[in-house]
Amino acid sequence: MTIQDIADAAQVAKSTVSKVINDSPKVSDQTKSRIWGIIREMNYTPSSLATQLAKQTSRNIGLLIDLSREHEFLDHFFFNIIGGIESALVERKYELTISNIQQPDRPEQHFMKRLVLNRRVDGLIANNSVLTEPLCEELLAHRFPFISIGEVQSPVSWVDFDNEAGGHMLAAHLLERGYRRLAFFAGERDEKLFVRRFGGFARALAEAGLPAPDEAALRGLADTDSGYALGLRMLDLPAGERPDAVVCMSNYAAFGLLKAARERGVDVPGGLGIAAFDDYPMSPYTTPPLTCLKIDTFTLGVSAGELLLEQLRDPDMPLQKRMLEPQLIVRESTRSETAAGGQAVGSSAADF
Amino acid sequence: MTIQDIADAAQVAKSTVSKVINDSPKVSDQTKSRIWGIIREMNYTPSSLATQLAKQTSRNIGLLIDLSREHEFLDHFFFNIIGGIESALVERKYELTISNIQQPDRPEQHFMKRLVLNRRVDGLIANNSVLTEPLCEELLAHRFPFISIGEVQSPVSWVDFDNEAGGHMLAAHLLERGYRRLAFFAGERDEKLFVRRFGGFARALAEAGLPAPDEAALRGLADTDSGYALGLRMLDLPAGERPDAVVCMSNYAAFGLLKAARERGVDVPGGLGIAAFDDYPMSPYTTPPLTCLKIDTFTLGVSAGELLLEQLRDPDMPLQKRMLEPQLIVRESTRSETAAGGQAVGSSAADF
């Protein structure tokens, strides 16, 4: 069942059928509706393979993932991100191909050959953890359109959450609820993500006239185990040095901290406030429920998709960096508004 | 940069270059290596678009998802499943396209047109929640290859976990640890998933000579809220009727139950044992950590991919149903082995 069959049935040339399908203005409305009728009747669908070859476009974009690296963020929000990308692409009749990068053992299966040089995809979206500098350079050298999910150094358009604003929101919230000695769990100094988030955290402290202590940031991974370990260490500090609130880099770190507090008999939120980046499905169900910074990963995907589509339309589009605002979800791991006043005075009096 | 450019550079016909690329035996090793040299030197990669048209195959398989329906299972394990599928496909040089089903408003973008009739993909993988009976019939009528993730009624090959065995494992574990009056949270009678799991649960009870009470299964959604509500209701039963252990359909239901137990001052695992299907990342970090049934979703994806590939190879392959064994992860929400003896006697003595 090809376009020729339709042409034969309609007693026209196949080029006419093609024009009808592509809604060319150079064909009469009468023949259009007549041929559409035949197309529907014969249940014809153009071969995308042939169309793609003729139009020299795959109408397909690739999403690069790294299966080897457990990238918790992507891992967790993958479904939403993909959903967002998909919904942006489907509008413009693009499809989404998922591809694992890296086959260290078989370089011939590298995505660069499989997808890019191949022209199997018209553009690429990838997380900044897979978009290394040299990789970006290579793609830029090929003038191949791509977008990063997450801030990146190279001259590339990207979408990300405003992590600085997020750090500020969490710290400002804790200060507003009367906490005065804030700590930050956990991360490595050189991570971009940490730098941004801690920057916002420090800014909120500075705005409140409080010192932004370097030691406020406890090093370590942002997982449950190190949240627990750091938590015990912190809670065992002498009363005068012990922080009364913590901003956690992840829900997992907060879980660990929660466990440590429970073991040490420290009341949350009374004696210790906890607020965390991200908002995992179980965060409403911890004891107490966790105050979190929710990030809309679906919209993140939409933004990435739309940005790439724009770039496909206009290859000379100037670089764009889109930042999405996170949203504070206040639950019970931070003191309530009413409690803040009384608690705050008492707490700060005792601590300082 | 086309195959013709290589042919010109090598002073041969393009058909010869094509044969070299496809490693045809009808070309001398000498010219092979000579032309491969030129290919590498000129950095040539065949256009997949042209290859696909000529070979009449997209070398692409589609994964159908439903963004509108919050299908918790897929949602949560999406990354792993995709990873598994991808790793199976890459071996055979297939790519994976993700596609959202349903555009109720625009039927012309239905995946049936976009992917199947189009021949944009050579085969399909989908969860049983999207593979409705009529949809299966339609695909079968087209003789289009596809695999279901999750058991399905239609004559279709599928992969799934052995839910019956899972129900049995959880119940048998509770019995082995001395619990005697088991309940089952939660689910609807007509759900296939529930039927299988509860079947295994009931079988374990029967094997232990215990009645498999119909009322053992408390109806409701398998989420945290209903786990909590059902939990309170159950814990408030008179001592003689109150179950001393529960198998939960999901981690979330278990969280709710855990919360209810804490509020009623019921000790877990001493006074109440809890074991749940699935093993979410936070289940080791609840208080107490949750005894779970781990399912290897990556392998599930691999199986689905491999099964589809086999079907692509041999369209007349007989139907296959592959069941993967779940794995019991014993944590602290069920009594320890040593405690089981003593507790069991006391408990059963009190209860019966």
Added chain:
DNA sequence: TTGTACGCGTTATCAT
């Protein structure tokens, strides 16, 4: 407004 002829880049068939 419709039809003709060729191009898209590759593979496959059949001569040589």
Added chain:
DNA sequence: ATGATAACGCGTACAA
């Protein structure tokens, strides 16, 4: 072993 030529199915100038 190699080369010429015809598919593959569709899009599109250009001619009619």
